[in-house]
Amino acid sequence: MFFIYDIRMFDIFKTAQLTPDLLRSFVVAADTGSFTRTAGLVHKTQAAVSMQIKKLEEDLQCLLFKRDGRGVTLTVEGEILYRYSSKILKLHDEALTAVSAxxxxxxxxxxxxxxxxxxxxxxxxxxxxxxxxxxxxxxxxxxxxxxxxxxxxxxxxxxxxxxxxxxxxxxPLELTWILPQRMDPSEVEELPLALFHPVCCYRENGLKALNKIGRKYRIAYGSPSLAGLLAAVQGGLAIAVVTKDTTANGCRHAIPSDGLPPIESIYxxxxxxxxxxxxxxxxxxxxxxxxxxxxx
Structure with a gap:
C-alpha cells in the first residue's frame, strides 16, 4: 500500500497555528461581514483584525474572504474553516468553563x-x-x-x-445619511425621509440639520425599528439617519457632493x-x- 502526500501540507502543519484568538476573530468577521464591526466586538483595532485574517490566509495558503466595497463574505475554503472553527471554539470555551468553577x-x-x-x-x-x-x-x-x-x-x-x-x-456615536445606491439627492427637490418615530435623537438631529440649511423634505416612512427604515431605503424610496457603522445591501452613505448636511453626534x-x-x-x-x- 502506498500513500501520496502533498508536500504543501507539511508546510502548513509546520506554520499554521489555529489559536482561539485567531479563530474567534475569523468567526466574528464571517458572522458580521465586516472587519470594522469585528474589531469592536473582539476589542481590537481594525488593523489588528485585518492582520489576523491575513496571517490565517498566509498560513493556510488560501483566501478565506472575498472582499468588496460593502464588506466581506466567505470563500469556499472560508466556509470549511468556519465549520471547524465553530466546533473548536465551542470545545475551547467548554473546557475553560469546566475548570474555572x-x-x-x-x-x-x-x-x-x-x-x-x-x-x-x-x-x-x-x-x-x-x-x-x-x-x-x-x-x-x-x-x-x-x-x-x-x-x-x-x-x-x-x-x-x-x-x-x-x-x-x-x-459618542457619529451619525450620517444612508441612501439608495443610485439616488442623487441633488436632483430631488423634496427629500423623502424614513425616520424613527418622534422623541428620537436620530430623528431630531437629522431634521435639525436639514432645517438649518433650509432643505425641503417630507417624512415618507416611519418606524420604531432600524430594519423598518432600511427597508424603505433599500427599496429606493427614502433616505434615513443611521450611525456611521450601519450598512445595508443596495445602500450607501452620503458623500459631500450629495449636498446633505452633517448631523450632530449623539451618545x-x-x-x-x-x-x-x-x-x-x-x-x-x-x-x-x-x-x-x-x-x-
Missing amino acids: PTLHGKIRLGAPDDYAMKHLPGILREFAVNHPQVQIDVFCDDTPTLSKMLKNGQLDLVIATDKVKTKYSA IDLRFQPGIRSEVISVFGGFIAKGLGIVI
Whole structure:
C-alpha cells in the first residue's frame, strides 16, 4: 500500500497555528461581514483584525474572504474553516468553563433598542456567557423612552439607551445619511425621509440639520425599528439617519457632493437602577461598557 502526500501540507502543519484568538476573530468577521464591526466586538483595532485574517490566509495558503466595497463574505475554503472553527471554539470555551468553577448566578433584565441589540449584544453576550454561564439574561427591545420608563418602574436592571448629551456612562456615536445606491439627492427637490418615530435623537438631529440649511423634505416612512427604515431605503424610496457603522445591501452613505448636511453626534449610554447594584449586575455592566467603549 502506498500513500501520496502533498508536500504543501507539511508546510502548513509546520506554520499554521489555529489559536482561539485567531479563530474567534475569523468567526466574528464571517458572522458580521465586516472587519470594522469585528474589531469592536473582539476589542481590537481594525488593523489588528485585518492582520489576523491575513496571517490565517498566509498560513493556510488560501483566501478565506472575498472582499468588496460593502464588506466581506466567505470563500469556499472560508466556509470549511468556519465549520471547524465553530466546533473548536465551542470545545475551547467548554473546557475553560469546566475548570474555572463559575460563581456568579442570578437573572438580569436588560433593555436595548433593537438596532443596538443586533449590533452590539452578540459579542458581549457571547463573552459574558463564556465567563458566567450560570447567569440568565432576559433582553427587552424597545425605544429609549419606553425602556427608560421600565427602568424607572423597576422592570429592568439596566438599559442601553440613546441620549443627546454626554452622561455619566456614555460614548459618542457619529451619525450620517444612508441612501439608495443610485439616488442623487441633488436632483430631488423634496427629500423623502424614513425616520424613527418622534422623541428620537436620530430623528431630531437629522431634521435639525436639514432645517438649518433650509432643505425641503417630507417624512415618507416611519418606524420604531432600524430594519423598518432600511427597508424603505433599500427599496429606493427614502433616505434615513443611521450611525456611521450601519450598512445595508443596495445602500450607501452620503458623500459631500450629495449636498446633505452633517448631523450632530449623539451618545450611547448605559443606565442602571438607582441604589446599590448586585455583584452580577455590576459585572455584566462592566462587560457591556467594555463592548461599547464606555468608561465605567
